[in-house]
Amino acid sequence: MRSTTLLLAAKRFASQGTSRVSGSSTNPAMRFPCLDKLEEITEHLKSQKPFCNESDVAGNAQKQNKDPIYGKVKSGFQVFESDRPLFLDYGGVLPSFRIAYETWGKLNNEKSNAILIHTGLSASSHAHSSDANKQPGWWEDFIGYNNPILDTSKWFLICTNVLGGCYGSTGPASSDPADGMPYASRFPMLSVQDIIRAQHRLISEHFGIDKLYASVGCSLGGMQSLCYGQQFPDNVQKIVSVSGCARSHPSSIAMRHVQRQVLMADPNWNRGFYYPTQEQPNRIPPHIGMKLAREIATVTYRSGPEWESRFGTERLDDESPPVLCPDFLVETYLDHQGEKFSLEYDANSFLYLSKTMDLFDLSQSHLARGERKRRETQRVYESNEPLVGRSFVSDRPRAMKRHRTTSTEEARADLARGMAPLLDKEILVVGVKSDGLMPYWQQREIYDLLGGDNNRKVKFTELAESDSLYGHDTFLLDLEHVGGSIGRFLREGS
C-alpha cells in the first residue's frame, strides 16, 4: 500500500496546481488527512480481488448461500429457506427467500417457551455467542444460562437476520432468480409487516411453533415486535417494544432521508449496481457514502449530554490550527464510528431497511392498502404475466403536494384502528428520555393508543436522563433498567 500512498500524494500535489508551492501563499494550505485516508481505502479496494466471492465464504450455512455475506458474521447461523413466493405490501414479490437465524436454549415439548428476538437495522442474528460462533453477540450480556433478563435455561431464544439484511437472509445483495444477478436496486421495497410475515414462516413452518411466548425487540426490532402482535395476535403471548414506535415520525424520516441521499450520492453506489460482476469485476462498494451515512446515524443514536460529559468541546490539540478534518474529540468519535461500519454492512440493505423504517405504520389504512396490493401482485404473478412494467408497480407521475391532507386527529384514529389487534396482549413499552430518534413521547403514544392507564395488560417504563445518557443506543448498553424491565416482564406469570 505504500507505493499507492506515495502516488496519491503526488497526484494530490499536482491537482492543487502551482498556487500551492510553498512561499507563494500568505498562510499555509490546509491538509486533509481524512480525505487522504479515504482515497487510500478506495485504492486498496480497487486492488483487491472482488470482496464477495465463494472462496470468501466458510461454514455450513454458506454452502447453500452464494450471496455475499458482510462483515464478520460469515458463519455460525442456520438458514431457513421458503420456496413459496412472498407477496409484498408495496406490490413486489420474492419468489423464494432465506432467513438466517440462531437459537439458544431448548424448545420444550409443548413448544411454549420460544422467544423471538428482533434486531435493530444493522445487526445480525448473532445476539449471543455460541459454539458455532464464539464472538460475543450484540446483546451478549442480556442473554445466558440463568441470566435474569433472557434466561436460556428457561426459554428457547430465536434471533433472525432481518429480511432485506445482508447477514445470510435474502436482501438486495442476493441473486434475483429471474437472471441470477444480484437484485441490487431491483429488490422490492419491504414493509415491516412483510418482514414479520417472512419470520412467521420460520416460526410456524420450520419450528412448528403455534404461539410464541414472547416477541422482543428494540428500535426497528421494537417496530417488528408490535407488528408481530398486529399480524398474528393469536400466535404470540407477550410483546416487548423498546425505543420503537407505532408509526415513524417526520423528524426521524428526515434524519434517515439525509443518510440515504448522502449514500446515494457516492459515485461508487452506481444506482445500487456496485456488486462486482464477471464483466465489471473491479466495482467497489460505496464505502465513503456508507461512512458518512453512519456518522449521521450515530448523531441520532447517541445523545448530547453524553458527549458533553465524554468530550466537551475539547480538541485533539488546542495548539494546532483548527482543521476541517476531525479535530474536536466528538468528531474523531464520529469519524471512527463511520469508518468502522463502512465495509461491515451492505449499502443497499442499509438503504432499503432505512426506508422500511420510514414507512413503518400500524394504521388500518396502511394495512388495507398492503393487503390489496399483495392480492393484485399474487393474481398477476400466478397468471405468469411479468410484474415488470405493470402500472401498479412502476412509477407513475407524482402529484405535487406540499402539505398533509389528513388531520393529525384522523391519522391518530386510523392508527388506533390498526392497533386494535394488540389491545388484549400483554405488552411492555420502554422509552428513554435521552433518545432523540425514537423519543419517549413516541413510546408514550404507543401506550396511550393501547388504552394507557385503562388497560392493565400494557406496561410503560420510561428511563429518565439520570438512568441513561446513551440516547437511542441505550437498549444495547443498559442491563439494569432496560434489561431489568424486560426480565421482570417476561418472568411475570410464567
Place this chain on the structure above:
Amino acid sequence: MRSTTLLLAAKRFASQGTSRVSGSSTNPAMRFPCLDKLEEITEHLKSQKPFCNESDVAGNAQKQNKDPIYGKVKSGFQVFESDRPLFLDYGGVLPSFRIAYETWGKLNNEKSNAILIHTGLSASSHAHSSDANKQPGWWEDFIGYNNPILDTSKWFLICTNVLGGCYGSTGPASSDPADGMPYASRFPMLSVQDIIRAQHRLISEHFGIDKLYASVGCSLGGMQSLCYGQQFPDNVQKIVSVSGCARSHPSSIAMRHVQRQVLMADPNWNRGFYYPTQEQPNRIPPHIGMKLAREIATVTYRSGPEWESRFGTERLDDESPPVLCPDFLVETYLDHQGEKFSLEYDANSFLYLSKTMDLFDLSQSHLARGERKRRETQRVYESNEPLVGRSFVSDRPRAMKRHRTTSTEEARADLARGMAPLLDKEILVVGVKSDGLMPYWQQREIYDLLGGDNNRKVKFTELAESDSLYGHDTFLLDLEHVGGSIGRFLREGS
C-alpha cells in the same frame, strides 16, 4: 439541455448492464429521478462559461471587487477596505480585507444611534430592501421606518457580510495577495473574535463611531453580538443575542461536522480548489455536496413538531411504490431547501464559517491563547519571514485523546472568567424551546453565567413551543415574540 438529458439517460441505461432489460428481473428496477437531476445540473454547469467572472459582476461595489459574488446579492452594498493586516486567533493573517455592508436610517450628529446587525452563517448584508437593492432582505419585516422592532426613523442600522463569507467580504473565494489566486483552503481559520475585530474597524475607522447603541444578532450573529461586548465592552451599550450561545456544544459540533464531511467528500470540492482558473476553466462547484450539507443543516434549523403539523408521514402518492428518492412530503421539502442553496453560497465559506461556529468559545483560556498566537504571527509577519512552513501554524502530530481532560466545572469557570467584561452591559438573551441546534438551555446558560436573577441588567426571554414551532429558524420568522422582545429592549431608556 435536452440533448444532454438524453445522453445521460443512454449512459445510465448502459451502465446498469444487461440485467436491467425488462422481463429478466422479477420486480421492476427502481428509478432515481433525483440523481438524474443532479447529473443534469453537473452537465449544465460544465457546459457553462466559468460561473464567476468579471463580466458577471455589476454595480459599483463590484468594480473594486473582482472576487466571485454568489447568489443573488451581487450589488447594492458598500465595501469597506482595510489595508492594515488582521492578525488572527489561530495563527493566520489577512494582509488586507474587505467588509461588505449596507445601512438604513441616518447616523445622528452625536453618532450615538448606530445599531450593528450580525447575520447568521449564510446571510448577506442585505437585511432589508433599499434603493440600491429592492429585493426583500432576510429580516425585511423586522426593519423599517416607524417599525416597532428596528425603526429606521430613529436608529442608524448597519449590517455586514461576515468576514469569511462570499457576499462581498473577504473570504476563501477572494484572491490571496501573495499570488493573486483564490485563497481556497489556504484561507486562514477565523474565530468569531477575529470577525468582530474586523467589524470594529468598519465601525470605528470608517464610521468614526465610538460607541454602538446596540449590537444585535441571531445564531452565529448571536455569538458575534456577545463577542462584541466581550472584545469592546466600552464601545457598545446594549447587546441582543437570539439563539446564540457562550460556547458551542458537542452535539451542534457533531451536526456541523457531518455537514462538512459530506461536502468535502464531493469530488468537485477538490480540497477547496474548485474555482475556475485560466488553466482549469471547467472546474465546477461542489453543488451536490452543498445540497446535501444544506439538507442536513435544514434538519437542525427546523423542528419535528412543525413537520408533524405540516407534513405528517404523508407521501407524495400512497399508491406508487416507495422510492429512495424524495417520497415523503418532508423529504421533498428538504430536497427543495438543499437544491435552492446549492449554488447560492460558496462551499468554502460554508466550511470555514461552520468551523468558526464550532470553535466559538468566550472562555478566558481561549482568549489568552488567541492573543498569544496573534502576537507570534505579528512578530513573524513584521520581520518579513514567511508564515508558511512555520511550526506554529502548520500541522504537528496530533496526540490521541479519547476523553475530555478538564472537568465540566473547570470549563464553566473558565467561561465565566472570559465573560466578565459583559457583566455590566445591558443584555437581552432570547431562546426558543423548539430549537434543537442552540437549545434554550444554552440561552439560560448565558443568562446564568452573567449573574442570572442577581444581575438586573440581563434579561432572558424564552419562547415556549406554543409561541413557536419553528426551531432555530424562529429568529427569521417570529415578529411577535422575537421581534417584540428586541423592540422593547431597544426602546427602553433610549
